Amino acid sequence: MEAAVSPLPDDVEALKALVVSMGAELAAARAKASATEALIGHLKLQIAKLRREQYGPSAERSRRLLDQLELQLEELEATASEDDLAAEAAATRTTSVTAFERKRPVKKPFPEHLPRERIVIPAPCSCPTCGGTRLSKLGEDVTETLEVIPRQWKVIQTVREKFSCRNCETITQPPAPFHVVPRGWAGPGLLAMLLFDKYGQHQPLNRQAERFAREGVPLSLSTLADQVGAATFALMPLYRRIEAHVLAADRLHGDDTTVPVLAKGKTDIGRLWVYVRDDRPFGGADPPAALFHYSRDRRGEHPRAHLDSWSGILQADAYSGYGELYAADRRPGPVLEAGCFAHARRKFFELADVEGSARKKSRGERTGAIYPIALEAVQRLDGLFDIEREINGLSAEARACARQERSAPLMEDLHAWLIAQLAQLSRNHDLAKAINYVLRRWPAFNRFLDDGRICITNNAAERALRCVPLGRKAWLFCGSDRGGQRAAVIYALIGTAKLNNVDPQAWLTDVLHRIAEHPANRLDELLPWNWRPKPAAIAA
Numbered sequence: 001m002e003a004a005v006s007p008l009p010d011d012v013e014a015l016k017a018l019v020v021s022m023g024a025e026l027a028a029a030r031a032k033a034s035a036t037e038a039l040i041g042h043l044k045l046q047i048a049k050l051r052r053e054q055y056g057p058s059a060e061r062s063r064r065l066l067d068q069l070e071l072q073l074e075e076l077e078a079t080a081s082e083d084d085l086a087a088e089a090a091a092t093r094t095t096s097v098t099a100f101e102r103k104r105p106v107k108k109p110f111p112e113h114l115p116r117e118r119i120v121i122p123a124p125c126s127c128p129t130c131g132g133t134r135l136s137k138l139g140e141d142v143t144e145t146l147e148v149i150p151r152q153w154k155v156i157q158t159v160r161e162k163f164s165c166r167n168c169e170t171i172t173q174p175p176a177p178f179h180v181v182p183r184g185w186a187g188p189g190l191l192a193m194l195l196f197d198k199y200g201q202h203q204p205l206n207r208q209a210e211r212f213a214r215e216g217v218p219l220s221l222s223t224l225a226d227q228v229g230a231a232t233f234a235l236m237p238l239y240r241r242i243e244a245h246v247l248a249a250d251r252l253h254g255d256d257t258t259v260p261v262l263a264k265g266k267t268d269i270g271r272l273w274v275y276v277r278d279d280r281p282f283g284g285a286d287p288p289a290a291l292f293h294y295s296r297d298r299r300g301e302h303p304r305a306h307l308d309s310w311s312g313i314l315q316a317d318a319y320s321g322y323g324e325l326y327a328a329d330r331r332p333g334p335v336l337e338a339g340c341f342a343h344a345r346r347k348f349f350e351l352a353d354v355e356g357s358a359r360k361k362s363r364g365e366r367t368g369a370i371y372p373i374a375l376e377a378v379q380r381l382d383g384l385f386d387i388e389r390e391i392n393g394l395s396a397e398a399r400a401c402a403r404q405e406r407s408a409p410l411m412e413d414l415h416a417w418l419i420a421q422l423a424q425l426s427r428n429h430d431l432a433k434a435i436n437y438v439l440r441r442w443p444a445f446n447r448f449l450d451d452g453r454i455c456i457t458n459n460a461a462e463r464a465l466r467c468v469p470l471g472r473k474a475w476l477f478c479g480s481d482r483g484g485q486r487a488a489v490i491y492a493l494i495g496t497a498k499l500n501n502v503d504p505q506a507w508l509t510d511v512l513h514r515i516a517e518h519p520a521n522r523l524d525e526l527l528p529w530n531w532r533p534k535p536a537a538i539a540a
Contacts, residue, residue, distance in 0.1 A: 024090040031087035034080035038222070074205045075479030077222045078229030078486060085182070085233045110146055110155045111217060120159045121174040127165035134166035143176065146217075147187030153217050156187065178516035181230040191231045192508035194224060199490040200504055202471030232486050234515060235508075237523055239489045242496055245527075246291040247310045249277040251338075251453050254303065254316040255461035257468050260477035261296065261484060267477045270484055271295045272468055272491070273306060276460045278499065282396040282453050287529030290464040290495035294484035300324060313338050313451070315458045318441060339438075339445035340458035341381060347434035348377040373421050373431055380414050388456055396452030403449050411446060415439075464495050500528040507531055 126133050143158040162173045180188060197203040205224045212219050246252070253276040261270040273295065278288040295302040300321030307314070307325060311333030316322055317340060325335040352374035384407055391402045418435050425432040438445060448454040468491070478484040497504040510533050511526050524530055 024087070027083070027087040027090040031080070031083040034083040038077050038080040074221055074225040074228075075483035075486075077225035078232070079480065079482045081226045081229035082233045082482075082486075085230060088182070108218075110144060113216065115154045116157050117154055118157050118159060120161065121177075123161045123163055123174065124172060127168065127170055128172055129170040130165060130168045132165050132167035135163040135172075136166060138162040138164050138171065141173070144185070145179075145187045146185055146190055148190045148193055153215065180234045180512045180516045181227060184227070184230070186227050188512035189509045191227055191512050192505050194228055195231060195490055195508055196494065196505040198228065199471075199487060200467070200494045202467075202474035204475045229486070231512065232489055234512070235493060236489065237520075238511065238515075238526060239492055241524060241527055242289050242492055243291050245287075246275055246277045246289050247307075249279070249286070249312065251279075251313040251315070252277060252307075252310075253455075253458050253461035253464075254314055254322075255458060255465055256298065256319075257465045259294070259468060259484060259487075260472070261481065262477050262479050268296065270478065270481070271298050271302070272465070272484070272488060273302065274461055274464045274491075274495075275306065276464050276499075278460045279453070281392055281455050282399055283393055284396075284453075288496075288499040289529075290492055290499060292488035292492040292495070294481070294488040296481060296484075307335065311335055313447075313454060315340060315455060316461070317343055317458065318437065336447065337441070337444040338447050338454045339441050340456075341384060341445065342457040342459055342462075344434075344438050344445070345378060345381045345385075347437055348374045348381070348431075351430055351434065352378050371431055374434070377418075377434075380410070380417070383410050384456060394452075399452030400450065401452075403452070408449050411449065415442065464499075467491060467495065497528045502528045502531060506533070 123135070123137075125135075127135065140159050140161045143160070145156045145158065147154055147156050158177050160174050160176065162171060164171050180191065186194075194205070194208065197208055198205060205228065206221050209219055209221050209224055254274070256271050256273045259270045259272050260267040271294070273293040275291045275293075276288070277286070277290075279286050280288060293302070293306050298321065300323065303321055304324055309332060311330075313336045314322065314325065315338040322335075322337070324330070326337050328334050351371050353370075387402065387406050387410075391399045394402070418439055422432060422435045422439070425435070448456050478487060493508070494504040497507050507528055510531070515526060518526060525532075
């Protein structure tokens with residue numbers, strides 16, 4: 001017997017409503033699944049802590065296991081909060097699907113020893129309904145927001161007084177203040193500190209929670225993780241603006257680095273990709289920005305997806321995954337490869353590191369051979385770097401002219417010299433590999449002579465990625481793929497702020513304070529290069 005299938009409506013508007021309803025149902029189901037996973041993670045952590053308290057620390061491994069469970073719970077809680085908000089936003093677009101409400105732990109009242117700052121919203125002088133002035137106070141509603149000032153905690157009480165009109169008995173009260181997190185209790189300064197310490201200062205939330213407890217403000221790990229997920233969701237529009245700005249450039253720096261990701265009984269090796277737009281070396285007026293992406297592996301499909309709609313000049317290393325981007329028949333257009341002389345020089349420098357060999361010899365360590373050919377190659381490449389330092393910041397036209405006049409002869413001599421040296425070396429010699437790295441990509445290395453916008457190194461991307469290796473020893477791994485994606489979003493925001501000489505924490509604080517009520521059509525005003533802090537923020 002065939003199951004009865006309800007026919008689809010023929011009306012276009014009804015179909016649109018059906019699609020919206022299905023999307024809302026899917027978001028609600030995803031939020032419910034995330035909440036269940038977070039609850040399971042919370043229970044696992046509680047069981048592990050109880051076992052440790054009952055049976056004692058049998059080994060250091062149990063302590064590391066607790067740290068892993070805490071980090072995993074942090075990611076699950078943040079994911080659940082993010083999915084909950086997405087489900088709520090999807091439910092507002094339809095009347096037939098109710099938003100999923102996740103059961104959160106009961107929030108404890110703020111410690112009594114924290115100072116209270118009472119902010120009273122002025123009440124109306126007359127009744128907004130009838131205009132009468134005979135108002136009598138009925139009471140007030142107090143909203144407490146936990147805020148942080150460097151080295152000092154306080155609770156801000158936002159008071160909304162209620163008044164009743166003696167003439168018409170109408171009750172009036174000012175509207176509730178905006179919160180960046182719905183039903184939020186954390187102020188923008190606290191949220192910004194959580195994000196910056198976690199991603200900018202490499203302090204996992206479990207360590208932050210321990211520090212807060214020592215300062216007399218006990219906050220659970222799941223509570224902090226919930227705020228991180230919600231704040232990331234609120235900042236996503238700015239991440240999309242940065243993404244659009246980066247992909248509007250004609251030239252990009254690209255690179256990637258490893259990031260451990262927690263898996264069952266082990267850690268997998270994921271990847272964080274970065275694409276940097278920086279036009280300052282050739283005097284460009286457009287502001288710099290850094291765009292991060294996360295992937296579970298290093299397959300070439302990831303950079304192809306990141307740059308699917310982009311064409312221009314890509315400065316990157318010799319990773320084969322970029323190969324399809326350089327195809328001549330690529331749509332919407334080919335990507336032109338520009339070589340990195342820092343990579344080329346590094347291969348020769350490792351074979352000609354005279355000072356490093358002397359240090360190893362003084363310590364009695366084994367030293368490798370120092371090749372005069374490698375030393376001469378480094379000196380020839382250093383001549384190109386000297387010219388670049390002199391023309392840095394000039395216009396693209398001036399840089400191209402200087403390169404044609406001064407760098408082009410050096411490049412011709414370098415090419416002929418490399419070919420001559422390669423003919424004298426064995427195919428498997430380390431020097432031959434270093435020389436072939438340059439000769440096989442000579443058009444890419446030679447491209448900077450004709451285009452003043454191109455830099456001779458990919459150091460802009462490597463500097464932007466430096467935050468990841470610095471933090472790997474502190475946070476050990478990402479708790480999940482969603483955690484890696486969240487890291488990419490916040491790394492992009494913090495990295496872009498740093499490129500524009502903006503204090504990331506101060507910027508995040510002001511943005512989180514303003515973004516809830518900021519008009520969507522003026523969102524670009526909050527980007528780091530357009531950001532102007534309000535006088536109150538400067539005074540604080």
